[in-house]
Amino acid sequence: MSSKPVNPNEFLLIPKWINEEYFVPILEKDVDKFEKIISFSPIAATAPGENYTSIMVRVVIVYLSKDGSEEQVSYILKTGLDVNKGGAMVEQIGMFPKEKEMYQHHIPQFVKLYKEAGIDVELAPKCVHTEETPERITMVFEDLKTNNFRNVDRLEGLDFVHMRCVLRKLAEFHAASAVYREVNGPYDTRYNKSMFCEENSGLLTKVREIREPQYLKAMLEWGIPDIERYIRKSPDAPKFCEETLKLNEVDENSFNVLNHGDSWCNNIMFKYKENGEIDRTLFVDLQLCKWGSPAQDLWYVIVSSASLDIKVKEFDHFIQIYHERLSECLKLLNYSKPVPSLRDVHVMMIQGSTWGYVTANGVMVAVLMPSDKDSNMDKLLSPGPEADAFRHRTFTNPLYVKAMKQLLPFFDHRGVLDFD
Incomplete structure (x- = not known):
């Protein structure tokens, strides 16, 4: 497993709904032999001044595979700013x-x-996931940075x-x-x-x-x-x-x-x-x-x-x-x-x-x-x-x-x- 990711923007308040429960069905669909989440680390995806129109969160997940191995995957979640x-x-x-x-x-x-x-x-x-609710539209993408x-x-x-x-x-x-x-x-x-x-x-x-x-x-x-x-x-x-x-x-x-x-x-x-x-x-x-x-x-x-x-x-x-x-x-x-x-x-x-x-x-x-x-x-x-x-x-x-x-x-x- 790689070391804990560095958060480029400590000032970003990550919404509480971005959690393990939200990502379980995404992993079940996107990852072969997914069993369960072992660790879940949401951090800002960009530094201040790199994005102005949305909340961008990098989610780094360590999960247990059905074959007993531990694997890591990361995604970019994008959702709307607060109204104010x-x-x-x-x-x-x-x-x-x-x-x-x-x-x-x-x-x-x-x-x-x-x-x-x-x-x-x-x-x-x-794009591995999209969701539209009365409150927001959310999209989850492959993390291109993990592919260099x-x-x-x-x-x-x-x-x-x-x-x-x-x-x-x-x-x-x-x-x-x-x-x-x-x-x-x-x-x-x-x-x-x-x-x-x-x-x-x-x-x-x-x-x-x-x-x-x-x-x-x-x-x-x-x-x-x-x-x-x-x-x-x-x-x-x-x-x-x-x-x-x-x-x-x-x-x-x-x-x-x-x-x-x-x-x-x-x-x-x-x-x-x-x-x-x-x-x-x-x-x-x-x-x-x-x-x-x-x-x-x-x-x-x-x-x-x-x-x-x-x-x-x-x-x-x-x-x-x-x-x-x-x-x-x-x-x-x-x-x-x-x-x-x-x-x-x-x-x-x-x-x-x-x-x-x-x-x-x-x-x-x-x-x-x-x-x-x-x-x-x-x-x-x-x-x-x-x-x-x-x-x-x-x-x-x-x-x-x-x-x-x-x-x-x-x-x-x-x-x-x-x-x-």
């Missing part, structure tokens, strides 16, 4: 019902499409080799989703909405109003030449909400896919060969999947997660890498409509460029913030002096400032900041 800890917003956006359906139905169907075309393509980990998968350090970002693997995997995901839609008709209407939908407009405006004073104050401290130009182009709360609501619109005459919707580096796991080469790449966290332009995922992953030395420098090259694999997969899966050209994808990127601005002002703030006990949804979104101080700290974080020194001129040169 940011869970209300997560519930309002409808993240968990989406993810449950993605793992139960859509991912297996995408994999099946590739299987029928003669190749094996992995997209996500195995790991994340890249989010503060360093994805180097070129990792980005190439991610973009190719994203293309595989997108291609299957487009072909599935062609064969089976539209996805459920829940996939038509991102978090930037009309129902959330009040919440989005409120969040922008809460964050804006600290953000504008921080910009003056960044030391960027002509910062006043960028401040003038920074949309106020009503304009920001107006622009983000446009992201929810879908041009059905264009090429569309089911976007992962939250494709930053912590939601991508890698397994390596003995020589250090990347062997397998998988996506996790499918709570924000959204039907629409692939520009969403492309802007999101490049801005949030490419390492700083290549984020801008290799931007157009990244689009080419994605397009090459997308074309291969669409043809392999017998997509009947015209395959988008590389030029088409670049046009989509211009048309969907607000995703770049939103990512830089949203998730990238969290991605580049070193682990901190205050890194949680409550602190990011709550009003008040304590939360204001934390937000100001995130906006003046040297890693974030360094990224914005590159991104603001890049955005400006591409017209990303021309909201009017």
Whole structure:
């Protein structure tokens, strides 16, 4: 047996219902010759600042097998936040019902499409249990870390080799989703909405109003030449909400896919060969999947997660890498409509460029913030002096400032900041 696992977040309060009794039927279904649980150790699955929208628990179980041997298995349990800890917003956006359906139905169907075309393509980990009650939706997954998968350090970002693997995997995901839609008709209407939908407009405006004073104050401290130009182009709360609501619109005459919707580096796991080469790449966290332009995922992953030395420098090259694999997969899966050209994808990127601005002002703030006990949804979104101080700290974080020194001129040169 391995040593007792180290808890990466002592501040996480693990719900009492996550116990041996809950896991017995899961083990009976998932493990051959399971007899009984010997020890049960629930700990946080992530450190503070690594996850903002759910409770993530790693459950390490030592069990007795029917042959008398002691074995160990571990799982990742994912469930909702308390309502007063940011869970209300997560519930309002409808993240968990989406993810449950993605793992139960859509991912297996995408994999099946590739299987029928003669190749094996992995997209996500195995989900061994789902449960929906009036109080919560819960999912239990295989623990990829026990199979030597790991994340890249989010503060360093994805180097070129990792980005190439991610973009190719994203293309595989997108291609299957487009072909599935062609064969089976539209996805459920829940996939038509991102978090930037009309129902959330009040919440989005409120969040922008809460964050804006600290953000504008921080910009003056960044030391960027002509910062006043960028401040003038920074949309106020009503304009920001107006622009983000446009992201929810879908041009059905264009090429569309089911976007992962939250494709930053912590939601991508890698397994390596003995020589250090990347062997397998998988996506996790499918709570924000959204039907629409692939520009969403492309802007999101490049801005949030490419390492700083290549984020801008290799931007157009990244689009080419994605397009090459997308074309291969669409043809392999017998997509009947015209395959988008590389030029088409670049046009989509211009048309969907607000995703770049939103990512830089949203998730990238969290991605580049070193682990901190205050890194949680409550602190990011709550009003008040304590939360204001934390937000100001995130906006003046040297890693974030360094990224914005590159991104603001890049955005400006591409017209990303021309909201009017």
